[in-house]
Amino acid sequence: FFFCRWYRVRRITMSQFLSPPIVLLQNGTDTSQGKGQLISNVNACQVVGDIVRSTLGPRGMDKLIEDGRGKVTISNDGATIVKLLDIVHPAAKMLVDIAKSQDMEVGDGTTSVTVLACELMRNSKEFVEDGLHPRIIIKAYRKALDLAVSKIQELAVDIHGTSDEERHVLLRRCAATALNSKLISHNREFFAEMVVDAVCSLDADLDLTMIGIKKVQGGSVQDSFLVKGVAFKKTFSYAGFEQQPKKILNPKVILLNIELELKSEKENAEIRVNSPAEYQEVIDAEWNIIYSKLEKIVECGAQVVLSRLAIGDLATQYFADREIFCAGRVATEDLDRVARALGGSVQTTVSNVTPDVLGYCELFEEMQIGNERYNLFTGCPHAKTATVILRGGSEQFMEESERSLHDSIMIARRAIKHSTAVAGGGAIEMEISKFLRDRSKEIPGKEQLLISAYAKALEVIPRAICDNAGFDSTNALNRLRAKHASGGMWYGVDIQTGDICDTWESFVWEPAVVKINALSSATEACCLILSVDETIKAPASEQPGADGSMPRAPRGGGMPGMVAGAGRGVRRLPGRGGR
Numbered sequence: 001f002f003f004c005r006w007y008r009v010r011r012i013t014m015s016q017f018l019s020p021p022i023v024l025l026q027n028g029t030d031t032s033q034g035k036g037q038l039i040s041n042v043n044a045c046q047v048v049g050d051i052v053r054s055t056l057g058p059r060g061m062d063k064l065i066e067d068g069r070g071k072v073t074i075s076n077d078g079a080t081i082v083k084l085l086d087i088v089h090p091a092a093k094m095l096v097d098i099a100k101s102q103d104m105e106v107g108d109g110t111t112s113v114t115v116l117a118c119e120l121m122r123n124s125k126e127f128v129e130d131g132l133h134p135r136i137i138i139k140a141y142r143k144a145l146d147l148a149v150s151k152i153q154e155l156a157v158d159i160h161g162t163s164d165e166e167r168h169v170l171l172r173r174c175a176a177t178a179l180n181s182k183l184i185s186h187n188r189e190f191f192a193e194m195v196v197d198a199v200c201s202l203d204a205d206l207d208l209t210m211i212g213i214k215k216v217q218g219g220s221v222q223d224s225f226l227v228k229g230v231a232f233k234k235t236f237s238y239a240g241f242e243q244q245p246k247k248i249l250n251p252k253v254i255l256l257n258i259e260l261e262l263k264s265e266k267e268n269a270e271i272r273v274n275s276p277a278e279y280q281e282v283i284d285a286e287w288n289i290i291y292s293k294l295e296k297i298v299e300c301g302a303q304v305v306l307s308r309l310a311i312g313d314l315a316t317q318y319f320a321d322r323e324i325f326c327a328g329r330v331a332t333e334d335l336d337r338v339a340r341a342l343g344g345s346v347q348t349t350v351s352n353v354t355p356d357v358l359g360y361c362e363l364f365e366e367m368q369i370g371n372e373r374y375n376l377f378t379g380c381p382h383a384k385t386a387t388v389i390l391r392g393g394s395e396q397f398m399e400e401s402e403r404s405l406h407d408s409i410m411i412a413r414r415a416i417k418h419s420t421a422v423a424g425g426g427a428i429e430m431e432i433s434k435f436l437r438d439r440s441k442e443i444p445g446k447e448q449l450l451i452s453a454y455a456k457a458l459e460v461i462p463r464a465i466c467d468n469a470g471f472d473s474t475n476a477l478n479r480l481r482a483k484h485a486s487g488g489m490w491y492g493v494d495i496q497t498g499d500i501c502d503t504w505e506s507f508v509w510e511p512a513v514v515k516i517n518a519l520s521s522a523t524e525a526c527c528l529i530l531s532v533d534e535t536i537k538a539p540a541s542e543q544p545g546a547d548g549s550m551p552r553a554p555r556g557g558g559m560p561g562m563v564a565g566a567g568r569g570v571r572r573l574p575g576r577g578g579r
Helices: 002-018 036-055 076-084 093-105 110-129 135-156 162-178 185-200 276-301 313-321 331-340 395-417 427-440 447-458 458-467 471-486 512-530
Strands: 031-032 063-066 072-075 211-217 225-227 229-233 247-249 252-256 304-307 325-327 363-369 374-380 384-394 420-423 489-493 499-502 509-511 534-537
Touching: 002 384, 002 499, 036 093, 036 110, 036 512, 063 076, 072 076, 072 395, 076 162, 076 420, 093 374, 093 512, 110 135, 110 447, 110 458, 110 512, 135 420, 135 427, 135 512, 162 185, 162 331, 162 395, 162 427, 162 509, 185 384, 185 395, 211 229, 211 331, 211 374, 211 395, 225 229, 229 331, 229 384, 229 420, 229 534, 247 331, 252 331, 252 509, 304 395, 313 325, 363 427, 384 395, 395 509, 395 512, 420 427, 420 512, 427 458, 427 471, 427 489, 458 471, 471 489, 471 499
Parallel strands: 211 384, 252 304, 304 325
Antiparallel strands: 031 534, 063 072, 225 384, 229 374, 247 363, 363 374, 420 509, 489 499
16 A cells, blocks of 8 residues: 555656646746735835825925936926836836826826825735735725725815805815915916916816917016917018018908918929920919919908918918918917817818808907017907916926916816815825724724725825925824814814914815825725736847837948948958958
8 A cells, every 4th residue: 555655656756857848938038926026016116106205295395307318307296207207117107107197187186196006005015024915905905995985075075156256266276276386386376366267268168178378488477377369479471471460350260271382393393395485384374373372362351361381472472462461380289279269170272262161259469478479369259268378487497387287277177077175285184094094993804904004004195295394294193183083174284384274274175086086096006016916027129120229230331231341332352452
């Protein structure tokens, strides 16, 4: 009996050694798996979180980033920073995705969602190291998310307002809160009024493309203003432009996608003529074609001519003699906004132009703004639109101001669509943290500890606000916990004194959808990182040009395969002088 058992074990062991190995992956493929790989992914994400954490809050610092081409960007916007960091770690790239998602969905809270996701991973790291299965952590985190979202919806306050004036004031407070942590925070009331006026001037669909932001360098930031219409920079013009009208009441506007200039012959064109008269007929035909186009434009009654392509000197002088304004090489984005705002359509021919394809507005004028001249269309009846003319000293300042205005516009737009708000300054995070701690005591098993860890992670927002402002975060958090335990649900960090205050009474408001989306995105990113137990990295291809680059030619400028230095198309032969 023992001999048979030993023989069977021996046979199985030998068969394992004799079986050929299975080669599944390409030679050189890097694989990492297990608990160590999961913790490595978490550590990589925490590095990104530590970079953007110092930018959170009204007193957050800015980051100066220079790309490989020498372009310098100064920003404290989370989505902009993580996008410019050029992250190569595959797990850390997920933070870039959630920041972009938050920016596209609600426009603000990009830094908060990145910091919150990293803090959730940091708190789950110790459970992974103790041997807890990641699926248990993921289940508990998703349960905590559901509880947090339902609590935010319960606490959210309706800010729709009973009148248009009250609604305008409530929206301005939300827009000003979004500008608190931006470079233009000292002028937040000035820009908040401008942002709300721009958003309220749109149609019911609140199309973001109908709000344009034009940067004009020079002057003070207080020189910025809002145009309730379409404005774009004056394009290149030929002689005769000065004679055209610069202000027209109730103009008819025609939008074109054709060239209105004489074109030179192509290089391979060939025209055979037998006499000077035949050559003159060719010249006359070219002039007749251009004059025919110009006459048809004048006959349709248009007083303003805009074209995506060039308008030459002949057409410019022709229109000037007939009191018609024209502009060529108009940017596609600007021409599309003009078409939607004025109700016209872009034409590819001037034959049979009917009145229904023309655009109409109350006033067209050209005005000087700084060192530039701008064309303005106001009183657009078909689609309401607005343009913000942004002034500033440096290019980096205006670019950051544009990003700040974009975030504020998105917040005001979301506040109109979802008219519920919560208090900012870390107040809602502390209230949700207190709620989850109390609720976790009713949940048995390991989920109790995990939901408590989720609640602790939410405190990173008020802690970072205090740290970035130079305040004692430990003291502030202790006071906030005590205040929320006694019923002060809207108490957050007072950025002016370093103490705590009722941020709702201080008009630090944020749309509830911003917090809900930030919590959802951060939790899903954390769960996605925790669910990865193996990383497989394929080896780099050794074929030339596999990375998208062209194969390098040999030195000497010859064709591939020729001897370097032998000259173009010259083959070096053995013999005298060829050794």
